[in-house]
Amino acid sequence: MLRNRMMLVFSLLVLASMVLGACGTQTVQTVVVKETQVVVEKETQVVEVKETVESVVKETVMVPADVAPEMPERRAGFGGWLDEIVFSVVSASAAVTQIQAGAIDIYASGLSSNKLPEIQEAGFNYSKQNGLFYELTFNPVGPTFPATGKLNPFSSAKVREAINWLVDRGYINQEVYAGGALEKFLPITTQFPDYAELADVARKLEAKYAYNVEKADAAITAEMEAMGATKGADGKWMYEGEPVTLIFLIRTDSDGTRVPIGDYVSGQLESIGFTVDRQYKTSSEASPLWVGGNPSDGLWHIYTGAWSATVIDRDQGDNFQFYFSPSSAYGFSGLWQAYTPTEEFNKLCDDLAYNRFANLEERRVAFARALELSLEDSVRVWLIDGKNFAPYNTNVEVTYDLAAGIDGAQLWAYTLRFIDREGGLMKWGQPDLFVDPWNPVAGSNWAFDASAQRSTQSGGVMADPFTGLFHPLRIEKADVVVQEGLPVGATLDWVTLSFEPEIVVPDDAWVDWDAAAGKFITASEKFTQTQTAKVKSVTYYPADLYETIKWHDGSNISAADFVMGMIMTFETAKPESAMYDESRVSNLDSFMSVFKGIKIVSTEPLVIEYYTDAYQLDAEWNVTTWWPQYGYGEGAWHQIAIGNLADAAGELAYSADKADVKAIEWMSFIGGPSLEILGKYLDQAASESYIPFPDTLGQFITAEEAAARYSNLKTWYEDHGHYWIGTGPYYVDKAYLVEKTLVLKNNGYFTDAADKWATFGTPKIAEVEIDGAAQVTIGSEATFDVFVSFEGAPYAQADIKQVKYLLYNAQGEIVQVGEATFVADGQYSVTLPADVTSTLEAGSNKLEVAVVPLVVSVPTFFTFEFITAP
């Protein structure tokens, strides 16, 4: 009997523990990130062939075909800091636990804000990068939906605008994102250069649209009544005898945070009299309604939208058109076609999208006005700039990109190290790997694959992780010539910017590719009239480029690698080509719409001129280096050559589209069934000392060099089992595709000093303090001292773009905006003249200072409160 009772008690305990265990919350976040595909990778060049062929051949270090070069050991102080990096797949939910257990040293993909407390509790370092940014998308059709005859309150811009006052962004940030995100009011990213540039304007608007339920209610009530709605006795809005019901599409998938956001906003709408029909849907369920459907059907009113920005975008002017105008890329959608921006706003959308300004100041003024109008329009109400956090152990150091984090930063492989030592094996975790086949021309564009690929590549320039500008990596310097009247400026001294009334494209510049003949077409051959361009960039490579830079298989880089890249820009999109790929045509078309020409001025040293009608606001962004970096990886000419043979033979295809059309395998240089086919063509190429596109590349490659290159690649394959090579600080030693494991080893050929990029340790986000009188007499002058520092040291004036101040009165209104006066490095002063303080009423006022550095695109704000008295 006693035993039976014990059994009963025991079984009840087991059941209770299971129930309790099951009740525990567990967030398993699946992050599926596809890296944005850069549609136009390269453009063409023009070579003065006769003068350059010999020098190119001379510059190439010949490797005997029968002696395979051997990868040197890592030299202390050079190349990547580590001996080895092992990639493995780790789920996001287990990332922190695995670091704690020592299973991995770093989890390189960003975790959402709800993981931040766990990371901080574990005491790990972490990167802070852009996550998704969230908004409310409104259906603007109305005042009534044609299909249902029901009232749509959001047809009124004033109602939409009032939603800005109705939602407490700070509450959402604290409750949903554990305070780890940023409040967002504007269609630009809060920590990007445009925001920093317009910090004072942004703060003014943020103050204007700060949380204020009473104001929202009053504005909405006035508009609802104007539209014929009435409030019933129960406080609910009614229209033609029926409650005004808002259909709210709330996304349940993604990172899961849109559910609490949707619930909160629903609650706020219900609190002012709306009836809300909360429809919880996944992306695939909601998409056909909000973006694919007809908004006039009245099937929804609000949608919880979210977007992402994975690179630091230095020109977000086109965001207005993208989000608010029927001319948007989303113009195909019925929703965007229903947008009716005011004439002024619509013009600004287009002007900012195409940068139709004579100078940057004009653009600034337009931008400020567009920000204001976007809030008045409010077909989208912005809520949160999300942040993600990638944890790593305390003995690990790495530079992260403010937008792209660690795995998306070009710089990660150059800075990742153990703090206490050089060398060693770093264990790297990320959510997935080898998602799609790797090939440089049209292979995997998954962020999970690109993260590893980055370490195997170098490039002409290096992206600044804090500002989005570029620094020279392999190039030495560049000149940029811009047509007069275009709003372009330069920041860094490696690029020389000048303006000319007209930029003429030389007659011998390459302007197109003849796939049938395998030759470039020059400007004089294609056009009867002289061509002009809006921008000319001249890129200068160092004289020792061909000696110092080697591919991982030991082959020295040569001009042929550059020219192959140029050819491939055109080749696959030309119907005459054996490699013709229909899916590449639109890429080439868009490229050709701005491309004007390319010319290799010399090969010793390598100097390349490039002519285009495309221009960016930053001169640094107008430099086109023509480094043999294809859209999806670096490529050596001999590596691409065997891929070309396989593609032309119809046995493999570079792109997924062509592979599907031809029912053949998608080419992979890293593993799988492609390797055998590539091996066959490598043998064929080696036996023939094959020179691809002989009429063009034959001027840059000798048969001996071709033989040596193929021999190197063959040896490489025998040692490592794949054909993925680059010039980056690490090389792929072994790739285990099924096991989802990758072993990267240090590239002994890499010549750069390991600490070359050490200055990009921590983002130099300014720390600000204000000192001044706590009480100011109305009508008297007041002075405040502003101290700007970083890690305790004064912030150099040379690194500061501007220090602005905003004066708020007791009602929270901005009464003055001005520039602080420089005193010394790290010290500024703000003086409020007597006539300004005389406008203040007695009470509590605020002085806010916005510090905008040059070396990081994150402005710092600091507020000082003072009392005014008569």
Added chain:
Amino acid sequence: MASEAQVLTPAVKKSSSSSTLVRVGKYTLVRLITLFVTVVIGVYLTILIANMGGYVDNIMRAEIQERITLQASQSQAWKNMDTETRQKFVEDKIALEVKRLGLDQPMVVRSFRYLFNALTLNLGRAQNMTSDSGSKTVRLIILERLPATLLLLGSANLILFFGSITIALSLSRRYGSFWDKLIITLSPTSAAPPWFYGIFLILIFAALLKIMPFGGLVDAPPPENRIEYLLSVLKHLVLPASALIISGLFLTIYNWRTFFLIYSSEDYVEMAKAKGLVSRDIERRYILRPTLPTIITNFALLLIGLWTGAIITETVFLWPGLGRTLFRAIGLYDIPVIVASTIIYAYLLAITVFLLDFLYALVDPRVKIGSGS
């Protein structure tokens, strides 16, 4: 039976065996046709369900539009294109993708093509997925994951199956004992799925004690030596297999024990006990034998059940099995992969059901094929 056989004339024998052949042949034919029709209906229903009756087309079109537009708008060239060029660029890209995925053809046409290809085992190419090695061939996508799934589910289920039968058999003869009551008490633990135990096992053995890996198939990097590789795989197998076994163990034992209990209390078993036969003989001859068809059925279904994988358990342990592949295919609406997985399971099930009829006849003399009894 033997005496009856002695009195049969050769003509009767011939006639009898001939009628048996006809009966078996007829039964086989009818059974095969029935099973084939069942498979056809099942697979076509799967195609319709996977396509949500054609609604998936809308979802995929919207997804394509969003994806292509976003990709295009984030390119450098985009900023310098005029509106018309942009729209043409995006429209061309969308049209190509729609064509690539076959969405330019009516759903009905595609559904019958999927069905025909499936029935002829022409598994074709995946729409969005690639195998780990980068192939879009559905056959390779499935074959690549099959060994890992067979290893995990095979080892776990075989241990579970034979272990539970052995224990159940023993318990069936110890009705009311401490161990019997313990198993009954613990049987509700099987209400929790394997991944539930998996998380606990990971926390205890990987995170806390650090003696087992968190997941995956093998250490990173995988050992070069084949024996070390095998040992590493076995080490990684322990936790997920344990999770599967623990989850099912007590309930399975309880089920079998109850099943055997019915047979254990039969008169002929009591008689055998009274005769003083040893326990092993009683189990083997008097309990196991009459229950053999049921055991075989369960075993056969267990074997084909391996094909489906264990979706969440594989996900928790990052085990590269078929379950995760199928799960991903469903998420991506990759119809060819879903259909391929279904048709193979359907064929395996049909073949198993078909063969079981014959096996029953072999192991149980009371069963006659096509006799209608």
